[in-house]
Amino acid sequence: MTQSPLDNPVWSALTTTHAALAIGDGAARRYPEEICPMVGIATTEAAGYDALREVLPGGSRVPLFLDTPAPPPFPVLYARDIDQMVLPGAVPPLDPGMAEMVRSLEAESSAEMLELVALTKPGPFGPRTVELGDYVGIRDGGRLVAMAGVRLRPVGFSEISGVCVHPDWQGRGYGRAMTQAVAARVAARGETAFLHVKTDNLAARNAYLKLGFQVRRTIHLRVVSLP
Numbered sequence: 001m002t003q004s005p006l007d008n009p010v011w012s013a014l015t016t017t018h019a020a021l022a023i024g025d026g027a028a029r030r031y032p033e034e035i036c037p038m039v040g041i042a043t044t045e046a047a048g049y050d051a052l053r054e055v056l057p058g059g060s061r062v063p064l065f066l067d068t069p070a071p072p073p074f075p076v077l078y079a080r081d082i083d084q085m086v087l088p089g090a091v092p093p094l095d096p097g098m099a100e101m102v103r104s105l106e107a108e109s110s111a112e113m114l115e116l117v118a119l120t121k122p123g124p125f126g127p128r129t130v131e132l133g134d135y136v137g138i139r140d141g142g143r144l145v146a147m148a149g150v151r152l153r154p155v156g157f158s159e160i161s162g163v164c165v166h167p168d169w170q171g172r173g174y175g176r177a178m179t180q181a182v183a184a185r186v187a188a189r190g191e192t193a194f195l196h197v198k199t200d201n202l203a204a205r206n207a208y209l210k211l212g213f214q215v216r217r218t219i220h221l222r223v224v225s226l227p
């Protein structure tokens with residue numbers, strides 16, 4: 001069976017588009033901690049797990065995207081299933097009024113992006129995550145109230161990530177607008193947008209379905225502690 005880069009997205013990104021960022025050259029690779037805590041392994045056989053010890057110190061907490069619910073050979077601190085969703089077609093265009101509000105975010109916005117992430121907890125985000133690209137946001141009175149961007153980039157694909165809206169500005173369609181804006185940039189590069197959402201987060205899952213995303217498969221997220 002032909003494999004897709006999305007079958008092992010972290011590993012695929014770190015061995016291709018993001019290879020220059022990768023720490024490690026064996027069966028496990030990781031991003032610099034300040035960019036992203038994600039770690040990719042070539043296989044869920046012993047060689048992959050053994051290689052984790054070569055790129056991370058003992059006691060590290062490691063998030064792994066696994067294709068099997070079988071427990072890894074380390075203590076599991078957190079376990080959750082997430083859906084991998086792919087956008088096979090064009091995303092609906094942004095409303096012109098909303099489009100005027102969307103602005104690109106660069107490295108100088110990192111501090112306020114971290115503040116929004118700390119408040120909304122959309123997932124892993126570090127001081128240099130913005131460097132992965134395509135981050136956009138909406139401001140109100142100069143304050144950053146919504147954002148989204150790209151994290152993993154396996155060849156031919158870009159993962160929409162970090163979608164979050166300040167609680168006081170929710171219900172205005174900003175989250176949808178952020179997803180649309182980033183998806184449009186991904187499509188302009190000739191790539192396919194994908195994302196990951198908690199399987200039991202039905203509100204977010206349904207919102208992405210309405211935008212045209214389709215569930216591709218379930219991934220087993222396991223955060224483990226290395227001995």
